[in-house]
Amino acid sequence: MSDTVSALLTRTQRARIQSDFEDVEPAKRRRDQKKIRSRVAAGVADFELLATYPDRQYELAFDEQSNEALTADLADAYLTIERIRILNDIDRDDVITTAREHRRSAVDDGPDSLDDVRLRTRAERRRRIETELEAEYRPSRWKRLSDTLLKVGLALVAFVSVLAVVAPDFTNGFGSLPGIVGAGILFGGLAIVGVRAVKYDVLPAFRRILSDPVETLRTVWNQL
Known part of the structure; x- marks a missing residue:
């Protein structure tokens, strides 16, 4: 960000943070750090207004x-907000729940992009992943048919x-019919497996x- 634009930190504060307050007297460092803390706290409080700022x-x-x-800037902002949350022992789900409440209160006159913000709790994300995995690995109709066959x-x-082995004479006649039927059914199941292998693996x-x-x-x- 340009040093000529008003920002959360002043140009001097930014330079001193970058240099880790090198060559700054202890008393001056404490004063600067206190001012930075105040500006950061005030800046975070301004998000109450910025959350519904026009798109x-x-x-x-x-x-x-x-x-x-x-x-890159948003990534740093995300890391900063998450650090503040963690250091103050605030549960992420509580933040999500409160954000939902704020969005509901602004639904009438709020910006359109508010509706596009995804706010999911940890349990909701877990359920969503489980649902997607179940849908992805759920056997298809042909898979179930081939398994049954x-x-x-x-x-x-x-x-x-x-x-x-038990009654060889019986299987020489009609007793062999179940085996013939079983072989046909087995061939049908293997044929479906083969077609699916060609479709999903070979092609x-x-x-x-x-x-x-x-x-x-x-x-x-x-992979070998």
């Missing part, structure tokens, strides 16, 4: 600043195999090889 004013305020620079087919084949790997063969081979080599 357009924020757009204009950072219009000439690059996304990279703004990202494989289990039924294996059970029938195993039954006929045991029956062939994506083939596309990766075509798009970037060198990087794909390097990734495979590193």
